[in-house]
Amino acid sequence: MRSPGVERRRFLLGGGALAALAGCASPETERIAALTTRGIVLTVQFDLGSYALRPDARDVLDPLAAAMNDPRLFNHSYEVNGHTDSTGRLARNMALSDLRAAAVVDYLVAQGVARRRLRAQGFGPLQPLTPQNPRAGVNRRVEVFAIPPPQ
Numbered sequence: 001m002r003s004p005g006v007e008r009r010r011f012l013l014g015g016g017a018l019a020a021l022a023g024c025a026s027p028e029t030e031r032i033a034a035l036t037t038r039g040i041v042l043t044v045q046f047d048l049g050s051y052a053l054r055p056d057a058r059d060v061l062d063p064l065a066a067a068m069n070d071p072r073l074f075n076h077s078y079e080v081n082g083h084t085d086s087t088g089r090l091a092r093n094m095a096l097s098d099l100r101a102a103a104v105v106d107y108l109v110a111q112g113v114a115r116r117r118l119r120a121q122g123f124g125p126l127q128p129l130t131p132q133n134p135r136a137g138v139n140r141r142v143e144v145f146a147i148p149p150p151q
Contacts, residue, residue: 026070033070048137053107065112079119081122083123083142084124085139093125099122104142
């Protein structure tokens with residue numbers, strides 16, 4: 001559950017960010033390193049009833065993995081939170097949200113990110129982005145939160 005007052009920043013990483021990562025410091029690395037509180041660094045969307053990563057997920061996850069592997073971010077940890085829309089049964093959606101989070105973690109680990117820095121968890125349909133339309137596709141997502149090291 002998100003605490004009131006927690007700063008939420010959404011940074012969607014585009015394909016052009018990968019080219020920036022070839023240099024010494026990417027904008028994504030800079031943004032994550034500048035966080036002083038827990039903050040969203042990206043959102044990955046999913047198809048209805050699926051936990052398979054869509055092809056467009058690479059455009060978001062590859063630059064994130066590269067930023068996570070930057071030495072300046074080695075002390076950061078990350079929450080990988082899976083979500084579903086409200087279509088179907090609650091038990092199925094809870095399991096599906098866990099599988100979505102695990103799919104993102106597995107992809108990041110395959111890109112060299114240490115698994116110990118990632119914590120996957122599922123929330124099913126309990127935290128919709130659009131409460132007025134809980135069946136909307138935008139609710140089928142995984143959000144990755146950066147957690148800065150203690151000061």
